[in-house]
Amino acid sequence: xxxxxxxxxxxxxxxxxxxxxxxxxxxxxxxxxxxxxxxxxxxxxxxxxxxxxxxxxxxxxxxxxxxxxxxxxxxxxxxxxxxxxxxxxxxxxxxxxxxxxxxxxxxxxxxxxxxxxxxxxxxxxxxxxxxxxxxxxxxxxxxxxxxxxxxxxxxxxxxxxxxxxxxxxxxxxxxxxxxxxxxxxxxxxxxxxxxxxxxxxxxxxxxxxxxxxxxxxxxxxxxxxxxxxxxxxxxxxxxxxxxxxxxxxxxxxxx
Numbered sequence: 161x162x163x164x165x166x167x168x169x170x171x172x173x174x175x176x177x178x179x180x181x182x183x184x185x186x187x188x189x190x191x192x193x194x195x196x197x198x199x200x201x202x203x204x205x206x207x208x209x210x211x212x213x214x215x216x217x218x219x220x221x222x223x224x225x226x227x228x229x230x231x232x233x234x235x236x237x238x239x240x241x242x243x244x245x246x247x248x249x250x251x252x253x254x255x256x257x258x259x260x261x262x263x264x265x266x267x268x269x270x271x272x273x274x275x276x277x278x279x280x281x282x283x284x285x286x287x288x289x290x291x292x293x294x295x296x297x298x299x300x301x302x303x304x305x306x307x308x309x310x311x312x313x314x315x316x317x318x319x320x321x322x323x324x325x326x327x328x329x330x331x332x333x334x335x336x337x338x339x340x341x342x343x344x345x346x347x348x349x350x351x352x353x354x355x356x357x358x359x360x361x362x363x364x365x366x367x368x369x370x371x372x373x374x375x376x377x378x379x380x381x382x383x384x385x386x387x388x389x390x391x392x393x394x395x396x397x398x399x400x401x402x403x404x405x406x407x408x409x410x411x412x413x414x415x
Contacts, residue, residue: 217388
C-alpha cells in the first residue's frame with residue numbers, strides 16, 4: 161500500500177521484491193496512479209485474482225470477474241443485497257441463533273425477520289437446519305400474505321460452528337428453488353475448520369500443522385470438510401439465484 165501511495169519507494173532496497181512486483185501490476189492498470197475512481201465493482205485485477213481463487217476452491221467451477229463485487233466488509237455486501245432484492249414490508253428468513261447484525265439491519269430497512277431453528281442443539285449433538293420447521297414457517301408466512309424474498313444461511317454456521325454436508329446443502333438449494341427464494345450464503349469462516357485428523361488446516365493451504373486440543377490436552381477430532389454452496393449448485397446444475405459472501409478478514413489472501 162505504501163508503494164501505491166508513493167511509487168518512489170520502488171527504489172528502496174528495504175522493501176521486498178515481491179511487494180514491488182505486486183504494486184507494479186496495480187499501478188500499471190491504473191495509469192501509475194491510485195488517485196482516480198476504480199470500477200464500482202472493485203479493481204479489475206483484484207477481481208480477476210479472486211476469480212482464480214474461487215475456481216481453485218470450487219474444484220474447477222469458474223466465476224467471471226464481472227460477477228464479483230468488492231465491498232468494505234461482508235455486512236456492506238449484505239447491505240447491497242437486501243437493498244437490491246427487498247422492499248419495505250418484505251421478509252427474509254434468518255437462522256436462529258445467528259449473527260445479530262443481519263436481524264438489526266433488516267429491521268432498519270423495514271424488512272421483517274422470520275427465524276428458522278436447528279436440530280440437535282438441545283441434545284448436544286452436531287446441529288443441522290430443521291427443514292420441517294423451515295417449511296412450516298414459510299407456509300405460515302405465505303398464508304398470512306407475507307412476501308418472502310430470501311433465505312440466509314451461514315456455513316460454517318455462526319455461532320454453532322456446524323459445517324454443512326453436501327446433502328444438507330442440496331436440500332437447502334432445492335427448498336429455495338421450490339419456494340422461489342434467493343439464497344444468501346455467508347461462508348466467511350470457511351478457512352477456520354479442521355478435518356477428522358484433528359489438524360487445523362485453512363482451506364487450500366499447507367501452512368499450518370497446529371493441533372487443536374481440549375482443556376485436558378487431548379487432540380480434538382471431527383469431520384469438518386468444507387464445500388461451498390456455489391460448488392454444490394454447479395455440481396447439481398441448479399438454476400437458483402444465489403449470493404456467496406466471503407471476507408478477507410477471515411483468512412483468504414489473494415496473490
